[in-house]
Amino acid sequence: MKKLINGVDTVLSESLDGFCAAHADIVTLGEERKFVRRATLTPGKVALVSGGGSGHEPLHAGFVGHGMLDAACPGQVFTSPTPDQMLAAAAAVEQGGGVLFIVKNYEGDVMNFEMAAEMASGEVMTVVTNDDVAVENSDFSTGRRGVAGTLIVEKVVGAAAEAGADLAACKALGDRVNARTRSMGIALTSCTVPAAGKPTFTLAEDEMEMGVGIHGEPGRRRVKLMPAAGIAAELIEAIAGDLGAEARGDAILLVNGFGGTPAMELYVMYENARAELEKRGVRIARSLVGTYVTSLEMAGCSLTVTMLDEEIARHWDAPVHTAALRWKM
Amino acid sequence: MKKLINGVDTVLSESLDGFCAAHADIVTLGEERKFVRRATLTPGKVALVSGGGSGHEPLHAGFVGHGMLDAACPGQVFTSPTPDQMLAAAAAVEQGGGVLFIVKNYEGDVMNFEMAAEMASGEVMTVVTNDDVAVENSDFSTGRRGVAGTLIVEKVVGAAAEAGADLAACKALGDRVNARTRSMGIALTSCTVPAAGKPTFTLAEDEMEMGVGIHGEPGRRRVKLMPAAGIAAELIEAIAGDLGAEARGDAILLVNGFGGTPAMELYVMYENARAELEKRGVRIARSLVGTYVTSLEMAGCSLTVTMLDEEIARHWDAPVHTAALRWKM
Amino acid sequence: MAMTDVGEAAITALATAMAEAMFAHAGELTDLDQAIGDGDHGLNMKRGFEAVMAELPAIAAKPLPEALKAAGMQLVMKVGGASGPLYGTLFMTLGKEIGPAPDRQELAAALAAAIAAVKARGKSDTGQKTMLDVLAPVQAALAAGASIGEIRAVAGEAADATVPMRATKGRASFLGERSIGHMDPGARSSQLLVEAVCGVLGGGR
Amino acid sequence: MAMTDVGEAAITALATAMAEAMFAHAGELTDLDQAIGDGDHGLNMKRGFEAVMAELPAIAAKPLPEALKAAGMQLVMKVGGASGPLYGTLFMTLGKEIGPAPDRQELAAALAAAIAAVKARGKSDTGQKTMLDVLAPVQAALAAGASIGEIRAVAGEAADATVPMRATKGRASFLGERSIGHMDPGARSSQLLVEAVCGVLGGGR
Ligand SMILES: Nc1ncnc2c1ncn2[C@@H]1O[C@H](COP(=O)(O)OP(=O)(O)O)[C@@H](O)[C@H]1O
Ligand SMILES: Nc1ncnc2c1ncn2[C@@H]1O[C@H](COP(=O)(O)OP(=O)(O)O)[C@@H](O)[C@H]1O
Ligand SMILES: [Mg+2]
Ligand SMILES: [Mg+2]
Ligand SMILES: [Mg+2]
Ligand SMILES: [Mg+2]
Structure with a gap:
């Protein structure tokens, strides 16, 4: 394995530190590196929180900022983040408009975000993306995977949230973009x-x-x-x-x-x-x-x-x- | 060799066609694919023309547009473009302010741009970038190579040209940025x-x-x-x-x-x-x-x-x- | 099986045995997951049980139900992936359903409830080439009064039985027919956990 | 050597022989350039001589000086890289300096001027492990009255002599000491071009 890293145990933390330092005008790193959030939040706006396994960069942390996400939770490489991360992220960026989770359709991601949504104190809705048509027989599987189309959902819903759409409208728009x-x-x-x-x-x-x-x-x-x-x-x-x-x-x-x-x-x-x-x-x-x-x-x-x-x-x-x-x- | 191409003879032309189609709001492809130029030019502005062998994308065509280059000449992969390309590009984007060539320091590039400068009808100056300190004994070689620092030269000089700096000022600034x-x-x-x-x-x-x-x-x-x-x-x-x-x-x-x-x-x-x-x-x-x-x-x-x-x-x-x-x- | 309170020493022994099984077989689980998943199951389970071990003194000091819930919460909060919520739910539900000094029947009933909770969380059932295909037969054997040796054998056979199955849940389901011929990594980790428990309860292998 | 005008047939034969040498050895030149350069010299020369061949009827119809200038311009405009301006300058200067019916002395003088132009363009000289290390001894042999067979031998020895040299011009110079032990690709292409010309003038190999 040839990688520009110091070790497999530190690659993620160093990469996150570097990312947040290089883009300090846009993002801030949450405590214990549980999430990456916008440096500046907008009161009243629906908060968009996404996340997933790491290794898909720039998704999702690279899409945190004005007009897109409010926070992203980085999991271990290719492993869903955990509910404590989503709870901490939601608490950090929720501004009175509720929280929309944007989740790629993998059982791990869906279940972890689901557990977080159940444990969260405020109002939470979830959009699950599943744009990958490679999965043909989705009746016999856990359904289509969420892949690159997720970025389009995040961009479009992010703009709507910025424009003042409420939580239900953001959720409906996200589902609609995903469906198209x-x-x-x-x-x-x-x-x-x-x-x-x-x-x-x-x-x-x-x-x-x-x-x-x-x-x-x-x-x-x-x-x-x-x-x-x-x-x-x-x-x-x-x-x-x-x-x-x-x-x-x-x-x-x-x-x-x-x-x-x-x-x-x-x-x-x-x-x-x-x-x-x-x-x-x-x-x-x-x-x-x-x-x-x-x-x-x-x-x-x-x-x-x-x-x-x-x-x-x-x-x-x-x-x-x-x-x-x-x-x- | 595993590449997403149709053939080694068409990879460059198809890639350029795709690039110019995807960014048609910013760039236009020159005749015979000799250069990529800005879709919109600014009268009186110093015209910045760069170029070099292909295979370094997004350099240079990806830096054509407002605030950076006016045109870029793509050579064959890793091979300097030819003087006819630079002459055609210069003719297409020159707006009365003269032309500044930005050239990475490789003998091929330097000589081809030099021949173009000699053949060009209008006023031409040249900045040669040579930021690569890997070349230690530059007395015993053709000198340092121009590498990623070229993008910084293009950005900074591009902004100066946009702000109305004249040809000599652009040339001097380019040399100064390169030196730093x-x-x-x-x-x-x-x-x-x-x-x-x-x-x-x-x-x-x-x-x-x-x-x-x-x-x-x-x-x-x-x-x-x-x-x-x-x-x-x-x-x-x-x-x-x-x-x-x-x-x-x-x-x-x-x-x-x-x-x-x-x-x-x-x-x-x-x-x-x-x-x-x-x-x-x-x-x-x-x-x-x-x-x-x-x-x-x-x-x-x-x-x-x-x-x-x-x-x-x-x-x-x-x-x-x-x-x-x-x-x- | 224990008729008096399961105490600190027993909880420590059980947790340690499970953790060691996960550590020792992390490479194997990852290999299995590379074949039909995304190659992280061993790493996930290792990370989760490292978190459990880091909290072990605190966990083992609690009564069994609370210890199970705490261990489950560690798994939920640290494993990630599909197996985190599933194993977390398994242990948390066991903790909710069990008393401090369970007999076989109570344990079998709690395990049945925990398996049902996993099914609800995973929108899944037996026969889909998952951990459930080990957990369910083990629960059945437990309920039917099987010996520790028999339970261990059931777990092994059940894990082996996932090899010819076609996955319809989990990442392996994306493979369709191609998931056939490989053991499910979650089935294997369940088998290893059952074996670890059997080892402690039965005294050695 | 020709004392009457070099006509269409001779120009066609010379250009074709040079082009075929470049086509036949493109892989070898690229291999040499991969060792100490960027691996495109064979492709560059092939592309340049394809352009010459595409224009051959028009080129060959011109008097020798114009034909050489036209061929040189094709090389300048199509080869790119370092070798394009250098070989282009070589042929264009030859065209400028030569008459329509050169004798040996005129040819030697024109080649000397062309080599000087290459040195000026390349800010280079002999001894730097480049094409000049073949071109210069070939010119000297020509001026000294060497036979075609002798010139061919000189070109071969000169190309071989670049192997132990340390490059101080061209991409190979970036290698410093590591450029030693490899033949310079441009020296080899010059040798091949000289051989091609010798083959036509001397009738066969
Ligand atoms: N819906 C489900 N129900 C039950 N078990 C499941 C389900 N999805 C996955 N599993 C189990 O989880 C295992 C994979 O866990 P792991 O590799 O840690 O997570 P991930 O698949 O997210 O990478 C599978 O081998 C399978 O046994
Ligand atoms: N400054 C120079 N003077 C003379 N010959 C040179 C010079 N620079 C390069 N060459 C010749 O050109 C050859 C390389 O040509 P080529 O590979 O086509 O160009 P590039 O180096 O731009 O890829 C070298 O092997 C050398 O013989
Ligand atoms: Mg995973
Ligand atoms: Mg080259
Ligand atoms: Mg996995
Ligand atoms: Mg080369």
């Missing part, structure tokens, strides 16, 4: 969980994992490495197929790198995905290309499509000032 | 040039390259993998040692990923570098942590320190709106 969002990804190489010290899976030099999860979970199947056009076609087929009749009109296209794939390749994927979507009558009205929801140093990428309407587009365009996403301020 | 900037990096893995099809170098599972260049050029020496603290200490020692007495007061600290290293590790490096610098009486007044000046998918990072003064800090803080760096607008 689909993702799927592929991996070229494995990630290595620091504490495990060895790759989570192995792929031959000519293989890729189609439909991989952001923890390196296996996807639909292992296939021979394909050209970018073929990968884009299969991912967009899965996404558009699942959206069905909704896949018409304006969309956000997010091409998300998993950590080890450079921008050059992401833009190649963007170009191929764009062509596929336009063939199907989807117009790319907004684009985001970069490394946002990662799986440590895994090479690969995911495509995410969110079907826009006027409200979602307006909130997407609204100012945002976080460590990893910033515009108009 | 030092970088050094390390690699954990090699990159693979698409057309070459195999890694540029090989490192054993327990080795790293100390002082690596952004083309995978060998550095000072090959050493055993060190903890982050040791790496930060050696890099900062080289940087601060070279700055000498200037290494006092406020600085920008840029922790730059080479393409294959995830944010978690970059923030660990930031934390360790920050501690080293503060021990030496350097105060980190501005921070930038991310993947900005890359070497394809190489794992590793570089540290860059720029000693600030009021003018440089003011231009650093000024609004910028490019694909890869954006604030206050």
